Amino acid sequence: MGGIVDGRHAVVTGAAQGIGLAIARRLAAEGARVTIADLDGDRAEAAAAEIPGAAGIACDVTSEVDVQAVADRALGSGGLDIWVNNAGVTKDASLRKMTLDDFDLVVGVHLRGTWLGVRAAQAAMRESGGGSIVNISSLSGKFGNPGQTNYSAAKAGIVGLTKAAAKEVAHHGVRINAVQPGLIRTPMTAAMTPEALAATEASIPMRRAGEPDEVAGAVLFLASDLSSYMTGAVLEVGGGRGM
Ligand code: NAP
Numbered sequence: 001m002g003g004i005v006d007g008r009h010a011v012v013t014g015a016a017q018g019i020g021l022a023i024a025r026r027l028a029a030e031g032a033r034v035t036i037a038d039l040d041g042d043r044a045e046a047a048a049a050e051i052p053g054a055a056g057i058a059c060d061v062t063s064e065v066d067v068q069a070v071a072d073r074a075l076g077s078g079g080l081d082i083w084v085n086n087a088g089v090t091k092d093a094s095l096r097k098m099t100l101d102d103f104d105l106v107v108g109v110h111l112r113g114t115w116l117g118v119r120a121a122q123a124a125m126r127e128s129g130g131g132s133i134v135n136i137s138s139l140s141g142k143f144g145n146p147g148q149t150n151y152s153a154a155k156a157g158i159v160g161l162t163k164a165a166a167k168e169v170a171h172h173g174v175r176i177n178a179v180q181p182g183l184i185r186t187p188m189t190a191a192m193t194p195e196a197l198a199a200t201e202a203s204i205p206m207r208r209a210g211e212p213d214e215v216a217g218a219v220l221f222l223a224s225d226l227s228s229y230m231t232g233a234v235l236e237v238g239g240g241r242g243m
Contacts, residue, residue, distance in 0.1 A: 003031025004224045009080055011035045011070055013061050013117060014087025016043035018186035019136065022212030023084055023219045028054055030220060032082060037061075037070050039087070061087045061113030071120035079128035082223040083121035085114040085158075086136045090188060092147040103150040110154035115161055118176065122169045130173025134222045135162050136215075137180045137234065143242045155180075159234055166232035175231040177222045182238025183209045205240030 010027045014020040016038035024034045024047070034054040038044040041058025048056035057073070059066040074080040089109050091102035114135050125131030140148050141155025159178055166176040183189060183200050189209070192200075201208055218237045221227050236242070 003029065004226060005082065005220070006031030008032045008082055008223075009035070009074055009078060010082035010084070010223065011037055011074055011080065011121070012084040012086055013037045013059065013113070014039075015084075016040065016047045016056075018188060019181065019184060019212045019215050020084070020086040021047055022216040023086060024048075024054060025051055026213065026216035026220050027082065027223065028052060030224070032223075035070065035074060037087075061085070061117060062108045064116055067113075067116040067120050071124045075124045075127060080121060080124040081128060081131045082134070083117060083125075083131070084134045084136070084219060084223070085117040087113055088136065088188070090148070090151055092151070094147055095149055098150065106150035107154045107157075110151070111157045111161070114158050118161065118165050122165065122172070122174045122176070125174045126169070126172045131175075132223045132227075133165075133174065133176040134219050135176070135178040136219075137162075137178045139180045139182045139236060139238045139242050142180055142236070162234070163232045170231050175222075175227070177227070177230055177232065178234045179215060179218050179222065180234055180236045180238065181210065181215045182236070182241040184212055184215055185209050186212055203241065204238070205243075208239065210237060210239055
């Protein structure tokens with residue numbers, strides 16, 4: 001008891017591992033009842049089993065039906081206060097090698113997925129008396145990474161979506177902000193060669209990759225009343241990268 005999101009109901013997408021799992025743990029540690037929504041329902045339930053009061057549910061964020069079902073379930077169980085659009089994939093390739101399927105998959109999960117999440121969450125929050133939506137963008141969407149034309153486009157798109165939606169719903173008591181992580185140690189970045197990781201770390205002012213919990217801290221801030229006068233903002237969590 002006494003946490004900064006005590007008694008709130010939070011949904012985190014793509015939270016069976018990585019940054020999403022760290023966000024789910026942080027929100028739960030600060031008193032929220034958390035729903036972990038992930039592509040694989042068994043992995044979502046397994047992750048939730050480790051977190052007091054959490055529940056896991058299968059949800060493909062590109063599916064309108066799945067996303068709506070998560071929002072409806074939250075509303076039916078006493079209201080929705082926090083929704084974090086975190087699910088993500090990468091399919092890196094140069095323009096010479098990237099296929100249209102690679103583009104559609106990445107833009108679909110990040111941009112369509114976030115749009116579906118924002119639409120469903122803001123409607124449920126308006127019925128619940130307000131709430132906070134946090135969208136996970138990336139510094140890749142700020143400065144563009146070669147080999148990530150799909151991912152950078154989607155992550156930049158999330159910023160525009162965040163601001164447009166924030167303007168639409170601010171007067172309904174719904175705040176919508178975004179976080180742009182830099183290089184974070186997760187299964188998504190585990191595929192990098194040690195050389196590529198070291199080269200990227202050398203280019204970061206703080207000279208290291210970030211940890212998932214360091215992103216979760218920023219998300220907790222935006223999800224909570226500590227940021228009660230912030231909407232449409234983009235917080236960079238990148239150790240000073242790209243400033
Ligand atoms: P991760 O370890 O790969 O975790 C992503 C999670 O999302 C996985 O559990 C994945 O499930 C799930 N997912 C994928 N497609 C989904 C879908 N259609 N519906 C629901 N869930 C889906 O990635 P992460 O590194 O924690 O990244 C989390 C977020 O932070 C992403 O939006 C990512 O783009 C962003 N980000 C990461 C970094 C970084 O350096 N790691 C930097 C900037 C931004 P499966 O494993 O079953 O596919």
